[in-house]
Amino acid sequence: MSKRTGVVLGAVLLAGLAGCMDLNEDVISGLTPGAYGTEAAFQALVNASYEPLRSFWAQERGFTVTEFGTDTYTKGADGSYKYINDYTSQLNPTVDYFSNTWDDFYRAINTANSAIGQAPVVQMDSSLKAQRLAEVRFLRALYYFVLVQTYGPLPLQLTATTTPSTEFTRVPVDTVYEQILSDLRYAEANLGYVTKDYGRVTKGAVQHLMAKVYLTRLRDTNAVVDEAAKQQAGDFANAADYALRVINSGQYQLLPRFADVFAFNNERNAEVIWSVQYTMDPLTTGPGNTGHLYFLMEYDVLPGMLRDIANGRPFKRFRPTTFLLGLYDRTKDARYDAQFKRVWYANNVTTIPRDASGALKFQLGDTAVFVSTTDADTVLAKTKPYRVYTPKTYSNRIFPSLNKFEDPFRLSVNETRGSRDYLLFRLAETYLIAAEALMRDGRPAEGLPYLNAVRRRAAIPGHEAEMERTVDQLTLDEILNERARELAGETMRWFDLVRTHTLLARVKAYNPDAKNNIQPFHVLRPIPQNQIDRTTTPFPQNPGY
Numbered sequence: 088m089s090k091r092t093g094v095v096l097g098a099v100l101l102a103g104l105a106g107c108m109d110l111n112e113d114v115i116s117g118l119t120p121g122a123y124g125t126e127a128a129f130q131a132l133v134n135a136s137y138e139p140l141r142s143f144w145a146q147e148r149g150f151t152v153t154e155f156g157t158d159t160y161t162k163g164a165d166g167s168y169k170y171i172n173d174y175t176s177q178l179n180p181t182v183d184y185f186s187n188t189w190d191d192f193y194r195a196i197n198t199a200n201s202a203i204g205q206a207p208v209v210q211m212d213s214s215l216k217a218q219r220l221a222e223v224r225f226l227r228a229l230y231y232f233v234l235v236q237t238y239g240p241l242p243l244q245l246t247a248t249t250t251p252s253t254e255f256t257r258v259p260v261d262t263v264y265e266q267i268l269s270d271l272r273y274a275e276a277n278l279g280y281v282t283k284d285y286g287r288v289t290k291g292a293v294q295h296l297m298a299k300v301y302l303t304r305l306r307d308t309n310a311v312v313d314e315a316a317k318q319q320a321g322d323f324a325n326a327a328d329y330a331l332r333v334i335n336s337g338q339y340q341l342l343p344r345f346a347d348v349f350a351f352n353n354e355r356n357a358e359v360i361w362s363v364q365y366t367m368d369p370l371t372t373g374p375g376n377t378g379h380l381y382f383l384m385e386y387d388v389l390p391g392m393l394r395d396i397a398n399g400r401p402f403k404r405f406r407p408t409t410f411l412l413g414l415y416d417r418t419k420d421a422r423y424d425a426q427f428k429r430v431w432y433a434n435n436v437t438t439i440p441r442d443a444s445g446a447l448k449f450q451l452g453d454t455a456v457f458v459s460t461t462d463a464d465t466v467l468a469k470t471k472p473y474r475v476y477t478p479k480t481y482s483n484r485i486f487p488s489l490n491k492f493e494d495p496f497r498l499s500v501n502e503t504r505g506s507r508d509y510l511l512f513r514l515a516e517t518y519l520i521a522a523e524a525l526m527r528d529g530r531p532a533e534g535l536p537y538l539n540a541v542r543r544r545a546a547i548p549g550h551e552a553e554m555e556r557t558v559d560q561l562t563l564d565e566i567l568n569e570r571a572r573e574l575a576g577e578t579m580r581w582f583d584l585v586r587t588h589t590l591l592a593r594v595k596a597y598n599p600d601a602k603n604n605i606q607p608f609h610v611l612r613p614i615p616q617n618q619i620d621r622t623t624t625p626f627p628q629n630p631g632y
Contacts, residue, residue, distance in 0.1 A: 126211040132202035133219045136226045137286075138373070139195035140363045143233070145376040145492070145509035148184045149578050150405065152237070152612070156605070157580040157590075158597035159411040159571050163403035164385065164483040174594075174604040179613055180632050186615035188237065192230040193244070199227040201247040221277035222288045225296070228270035232300060235263045236582050239611045239629060253623040264304050271297045280338045285355065285364075286508075291339060292361035294332045295512045298520045301326035303586040310588035314527070323528035330521035333360065334537075339514045341544050345573075346425035348513065349491045360512035367496060367506040375504025378492030381405050382576060383428075384458070385484040389474055390440050391433035391455030397495045398431065400503070405576070406486045409478070410597035414572050417460060419550035420542075422572055427487035431456035433473075440472065448472035458487050489576045515541050515573055523566045531561045538566070541573060563587060585610050606631060 122128040143149040147166075154160040155172035162169040168184060170177035202223045209216060234241055240257035243266060271293055278290045302323070306316035317323060333339065340357045342348055348358055355362075366372045383401035387394035394400060407427075415423035433439055433455035440448045449455065449472050456474045458481075459467070468475035476485050494505035518537040525534030535558055542554040556565065570583055584590035590610055595602045608631025619626050 124205055124208045126209055129202060129205050129209040129211070129216075130219065132198055132205070133223045136195060136199045136202060136223050137364075139191050139198075139230070140226075140511075141365070141373045142191040143188060144363045144511055144578060145365070145378050145505075146374060147377060147381060147404065148187065150378065150381055150576070152184055152188070153578040153581045154405055154576060155581075156594060156598065156601050156609075157584055158593035159408055159575060159580050160405045161408050161598050161600045162483065163406040163486070165402055166404045169600075172598070172601055174601050174606070174609055178609075180616035180619070180628060182613070185237075185612050186617060189234070189615050189618065192234055193242075195230050196227055196244060197248055199223045199230075200245060203227075203245075204247050217277045221274040221293075224270040225274040225278075225288045225293055228267040228274070228300075229296060231263055231267050232296070232303075235260055235267070236303065236585065237612045238614055253621060255622050255626060256624055257626065260305055264300065267300055268297070271300065280336055286362065289361065291333050291336060292512055294329045294336075295360050295517050295520075298326045298329035298333070298517065298524070301329065302520055302524055303582070305586070313588065318528060323524045326524035327521055327528060327530075327534075330517050330524060333514070333517045334521060339517075341514055341518070341540065343544070344425075345422050345545050348510070348515075349426070351493075351495065351507075354508040354510065358514045359508075359510050360514060360517065363509040363511055365506050365508055369498065369504060372504055372506060376492065376494065376507050376509050377503050377505060378509065378576075379494040379497075379505050379507075380503060382489035382492065384486050384488045386431045386456060386488075389431070389456050390438050391435055391449065391453075391473070392431055392438070393435035394500055395434055396497055396500055398434070399493055399495075400501055401488075403484055405489075406483055407489065407575070408597055411571055411575060412460075412478075412487060414568055419547050419553050420545055420572070421547045422545045423460070426489060426491055426575065428490045428493075429458040429460070429487050430454055458485065460487075491576055510577075515544070516570075519566065519570055519573065522561070523563070526561050526566065527563070531558050535561050538569060541569065545573070563589075567593075608632070 151168050151171055155162065155168070156174055162172045171182070171184070203220065206216060206220050231241070240259055241263055242255040243258045243263055245266070274288065274293045275290055275297065278288060278293060280290045282289050304317065304322055305313065306320065306322075307313040339360055342356055342358050347353060348356065365376045369375075379399050380402040381404040383399050383403060385401050385403050386392050386398060387401060392398075417423050431454075433449060433451050433453050436447070436451055439450075439455070442448055454473045457471070457476070459475055459477045462477045462479050464475055464477050465479070468477060492505070492507070494507050496506050497504070518541050522534040522538035525531065525537070535556065538561060539555045542556065543551045546554040567583065567587060567589065571580070574580075581590070584593055591605055591607060594605045608629065611629045613632035614626070614628050619628060
């Protein structure tokens with residue numbers, strides 16, 4: 088393709104200065120040149136660095152590129168990005184989900200770089216300035232962490248771009264990780280565990296991310312060599328150390344019941360380390376939390392049902408795999424019933440079936456649809472007046488529906504913008520990071536209690552002891568299975584499988600729509616083609632694309 092004038096990356100970085108939104112959702116229309124170097128401009132740039140979080144987390148794009156094409160989720164009936172699940176040739180460098188993620192996060196990085204660059208000349212309280220600088224360095228690290236996992240070697244920009252350029256190069260993955268860790272070390276040293284502005288970065292969020300970075304850091308593309316190199320470098324020991332700093336801080340605790348973590352009006356609970364903020368004000372919540380749309384089955388066309396605010400607007404994008412649904416021992420694990428909606432109650436009298444005499448077969452408020460967990464209910468399906476679906480009759484329209492992101496607070500039936508915060512870091516994951524890191528560092532007996540703490544919390548009352556694993560059962564496969572049970576749908580599965588070198592094996596084994604197409608090169612996403620076309624220096628595409 089021909090080169091064009093300008094460069095996407097340069098344009099994106101410059102665009103990061105155009106408009107800002109602060110943490111309290113007050114829109115700032117722009118920053119005049121004379122404002123740079125002032126406390127107001129610095130604070131605005133820091134706050135603006137948070138806003139791009141909403142472009143990825145709790146959005147269809149973020150869910151699509153992290154849940155599709157894994158062992159836990161496959162394609163539902165609707166949507167335009169099924170090829171990302173299926174790994175067909177349409178998954179290529181022109182896909183807007185990949186170019187938009189690149190653009191949005193580099194724009195965010197440039198905003199962060201602008202704040203960092205101005206900090207030395209800003210006159211303000213020194214401790215507050217150090218705190219704000221720590222926040223923005225954390226955010227820069229987070230954006231780079233997503234980018235390096237997604238695309239591999241990257242342009243590493245650490246100063247604000249103020250003029251267009253066509254010259255960019257990709258630096259090695261290890262260089263990117265060193266910068267991520269440098270930013271996070273600064274952030275940890277300058278932040279406390281408590282902030283008066285809920286939603287700002289805290290020390291706990293930094294330590295959780297550091298644990299995850301050490302666990303993820305790629306040292307070799309060969310799984311065996313990578314494992315040995317990471318252990319020798321102390322990555323697993325460091326991951327465990329930072330996870331335990333969070334756990335032992337006394338600032339967070341596992342809630343007694345898994346179901347309470349995602350309960351309505353409970354987003355600010357003791358298990359949440361850090362979340363992406365949304366509001367009920369449609370003028371300030373940006374795109375809103377749209378997670379409520381994508382995991383719902385097509386309930387609204389079934390007898391006795393119609394679409395309403397309480398039940399949600401079903402986009403039926405993501406269908407759980409048979410493998411995911413089979414991971415739960417429902418005789419003792421409460422998480423299946425807690426997070427998958429399977430019963431729908433009649434809300435539309437006009438479509439309730441009638442018997443031969445003309446009487447309604449069931450009433451408003453009665454069960455209208457039941458999604459069974461077992462094919463043994465085939466007989467039940469023939470005897471009940473309502474619809475019964477068994478696993479044999481699941482389809483890309485009918486399936487157990489993940490309810491973590493339900494939002495009954497929307498303003499209208501078809502409103503897509505939800506107001507609930509998106510729980511990005513929570514303590515249950517920190518426990519699982521600790522268990523995995525200690526196990527992979529050769530200390531499984533030390534890691535086991537952290538796995539079992541999560542499993543005991545997940546138990547149906549009275550079955551806590553039965554939920555515990557033994558040291559012999561603490562394997563990487565079991566860790567991945569437990570992460571699937573606990574963290575289903577929470578925008579991290581593709582990253583988990585890539586970092587553990589298990590993407591190909593697990594997709595081939597458990598995702599029937601993707602198994603025939605996935606190739607080794609799919610562990611990275613394609614570099615956006617428009618970035619390559621507009622760069623005059625050598626800017627190679629990832630292999631396979």
